[in-house]
Amino acid sequence: MTIGIPRALIYWKKPIFWESFFENLGLKVLLSPATNKEIVELGLKAADPETCFSTKVYWGHLIWLDGKCDYLFIPRLKASEEKLEYCPKFFGIPDVAKIIVKTKILTADFDERKEEFEKTLEKLRAKLAKSPKEIKTAFEAASSAARKADEKARESFLKKIKSEKKKIVIVSHPYNLYDEYVNLRIKENLAKLGAETIFIDEIPSGGVEPRDDGGIRMPDFHWEFGKEMMDKIGAALNYEIAGAIEISSFQCGCDAVMKEFVESKFKRNKIPFLYLIIDEQTGEAGFQTRLEAFMDTL
Amino acid sequence: MKPKITFPYWGNYTFLFENLLSRMGFDCIPPEETNQASISEGSKLSPDLFCFPFKVNVGNYLAAIKKGADTILMWENTGGSCRLRYYWIVQEKILREAGHDIRVVNLSFKNFFPKLKELSGNKISNFRILKSVYYFFRELRLIEDMENKANYFRARAKNKGETEKFLNEAFARMKKAENTGELAAIKKETLDRFSKIERSVNQDVLKIGIIGEIYAVCDGKANFELNRKLGEMGAETHRRLGLSQHLTGGFFWNEKLLQMKVDPYLKTTVGGHGRQAVAEMMDFTKEGYDGVIQLLPFGCMPEVSVRPILEKISRDKKIPFLSISLDEQTAEAGLLTRLEAFCDLLWSRRRAKNNYPSS
Numbered sequence: 001m002t003i004g005i006p007r008a009l010i011y012w013k014k015p016i017f018w019e020s021f022f023e024n025l026g027l028k029v030l031l032s033p034a035t036n037k038e039i040v041e042l043g044l045k046a047a048d049p050e051t052c053f054s055t056k057v058y059w060g061h062l063i064w065l066d067g068k069c070d071y072l073f074i075p076r077l078k079a080s081e082e083k084l085e086y087c088p089k090f091f092g093i094p095d096v097a098k099i100i101v102k103t104k105i106l107t108a109d110f111d112e113r114k115e116e117f118e119k120t121l122e123k124l125r126a127k128l129a130k131s132p133k134e135i136k137t138a139f140e141a142a143s144s145a146a147r148k149a150d151e152k153a154r155e156s157f158l159k160k161i162k163s164e165k166k167k168i169v170i171v172s173h174p175y176n177l178y179d180e181y182v183n184l185r186i187k188e189n190l191a192k193l194g195a196e197t198i199f200i201d202e203i204p205s206g207g208v209e210p211r212d213d214g215g216i217r218m219p220d221f222h223w224e225f226g227k228e229m230m231d232k233i234g235a236a237l238n239y240e241i242a243g244a245i246e247i248s249s250f251q252c253g254c255d256a257v258m259k260e261f262v263e264s265k266f267k268r269n270k271i272p273f274l275y276l277i278i279d280e281q282t283g284e285a286g287f288q289t290r291l292e293a294f295m296d297t298l
Numbered sequence: 299m300k301p302k303i304t305f306p307y308w309g310n311y312t313f314l315f316e317n318l319l320s321r322m323g324f325d326c327i328p329p330e331e332t333n334q335a336s337i338s339e340g341s342k343l344s345p346d347l348f349c350f351p352f353k354v355n356v357g358n359y360l361a362a363i364k365k366g367a368d369t370i371l372m373w374e375n376t377g378g379s380c381r382l383r384y385y386w387i388v389q390e391k392i393l394r395e396a397g398h399d400i401r402v403v404n405l406s407f408k409n410f411f412p413k414l415k416e417l418s419g420n421k422i423s424n425f426r427i428l429k430s431v432y433y434f435f436r437e438l439r440l441i442e443d444m445e446n447k448a449n450y451f452r453a454r455a456k457n458k459g460e461t462e463k464f465l466n467e468a469f470a471r472m473k474k475a476e477n478t479g480e481l482a483a484i485k486k487e488t489l490d491r492f493s494k495i496e497r498s499v500n501q502d503v504l505k506i507g508i509i510g511e512i513y514a515v516c517d518g519k520a521n522f523e524l525n526r527k528l529g530e531m532g533a534e535t536h537r538r539l540g541l542s543q544h545l546t547g548g549f550f551w552n553e554k555l556l557q558m559k560v561d562p563y564l565k566t567t568v569g570g571h572g573r574q575a576v577a578e579m580m581d582f583t584k585e586g587y588d589g590v591i592q593l594l595p596f597g598c599m600p601e602v603s604v605r606p607i608l609e610k611i612s613r614d615k616k617i618p619f620l621s622i623s624l625d626e627q628t629a630e631a632g633l634l635t636r637l638e639a640f641c642d643l644l645w646s647r648r649r650a651k652n653n654y655p656s657s
Binding site for chain 1: 380383387388390391564567568596599603605607
């Protein structure tokens with residue numbers, strides 16, 4: 001049995017974990033390729049024109065996988081371990097996917113307000129014809145693999161902050177940070193300009209900022225990335241950051257809210273801030289120009 | 299010092315809010331009625347990718363702020379998954395950053411009584427709040443009743459504008475009414491006036507269901523008087539979304555029933571009224587409506603999430619479906635053209651059905 005996993009959007013919430021989980025169950029995993037022009041065009045054709053660019057990319061990956069596997073794995077992510085909600089666009093993905101692709105869909109509701117993650121995994125058992133013990137073993141192996149990847153990221157971060165180069169923090173969702181086609185190879189381009197790039201999620205959390213911050217109130221974000229992002233920005237301020245760049249997918253509803261507070265936090269701490277919106281029409285040349293201009297101001 | 303309160307403009311519900319607050323003894327400066335200029339001013343201050351109703355709100359507040367409003371009351375739907383819950387805090391942020399010395403007070407089901415009492419300097423009693431809320435619901439029911447009746451008569455009226463005139467006069471009188479007796483009189487007289495409206499020769503009307511995002515659906519200024527335009531094209535419009543349904547329909551058994559209904563198409567909430575849009579589309583289809591129109595602010599997350607599902611229902615059940623996204627750049631002429639084309643389509647299908655009753 002082959003399980004198809006789109007390498008986009010929800011995948012990036014738990015990279016390494018899912019493919020490891022299914023492989024440890026003895027199943028074949030087909031991960032879609034890294035985002036490319038063909039995939040984006042498949043997505044653009046199928047997606048609602050007003051949905052966010054990140055979702056359009058996801059549909060592209062899904063369509064690319066359609067027919068190439070026995071099941072498409074599309075978990076319904078509703079609430080995280082901290083019992084905070086994922087982006088509401090995630091909720092309906094399995095239902096809309098049913099309309100867009102023909103391959104059978106493997107899904108379960110991951111809502112940690114209702115039940116633990118491990119319990120939800122058991123719901124996949126029947127379709128995969130595996131025993132509870134096999135599920136548990138695979139879960140532990142996958143968790144371990146994910147932890148190792150996290151540790152590597154931690155080590156890389158500790159090296160980066162010791163760097164002499166100008167340190168730039170990139171604030172965005174993981175599906176934008178780790179997708180080089182989507183972010184127009186920002187890491188590579190900044191490196192060419194002499195910067196050390198640090199992704200926001202590489203920064204260990206810690207250091208809670210006071211809520212009422214100089215006349216501008218900060219909300220209690222109900223999104224799992226909301227609180228985490230603000231905490232990590234708080235932590236980032238402990239290191240000598242030369243500048244911050246926030247990247248949003250065009251039509252990202254959540255970022256329309258977040259950006260106000262992300263920008264505020266950096267600016268109040270006198271850190272130069274650049275906001276970039278990406279979509280299918282963003283040209284690398286124009287993007288590069290803005291990065292150059294930004295680096296020049298630092 | 300007594301706060302001078304303003305709040306969002308929301309179609310025919312606006313005077314409801316004003317009456318509610320005045321009855322509780324607050325000093326109100328009503329928001330400006332939405333118009334192109336207010337939308338433009340609001341959009342200038344608002345984050346670009348924020349939803350349209352947010353920008354409209356900000357525009358409505360500005361005139362009131364100029365007249366001295368220092369406190370804005372905004373609803374906070376804690377528990378909802380769409381961006382509405384952040385409106386209050388982001389509106390406060392951008393208005394203060396623009397130099398306006400105001401604060402935005404977030405009102406919700408959870409803090410309704412304590413917040414209002416605090417705002418009044420603890421001078422208002424629970425009883426007074428309750429009494430004002432009771433009256434609010436009486437007025438609310440009447441507003442929605444009148445709007446529904448107007449939709450019926452407008453579609454069948456010979457002369458354009460007559461229904462509107464009676465409806466607006468009813469609202470003007472309601473604004474000043476002192477008790478429920480007066481409300482009953484207004485209802486009786488308005489229904490009487492409606493029933494005497496001269497009918498057009500052809501009494502065949504289209505039946506169109508309106509679904510989508512609640513603000514866009516219920517605010518005639520934001521949707522370019524869509525109901526009126528359709529009525530004058532001989533279409534009777536119906537909406538299930540409304541403030542009363544929103545306030546009373548959230549109980550958990552309703553949630554369960556709603557989910558059961560949409561389950562074949564959608565197995566979750568998507569925030570806002572997205573799930574409702576699917577349910578209403580299914581209902582309107584089952585009830586034999588000629589077509590369904592979805593109204594949404596451009597980029598509205600819940601509505602955009604379910605749109606592919608609505609389109610699928612339209613294909614599966616062969617019911618014409620039109621989706622209209624609204625933002626600060628929507629042109630009235632373009633909207634009118636789309637509505638006319640939609641009604642033409644519906645009429646031709648009607649005629650085809652009449653000629654070939656079995657199809």
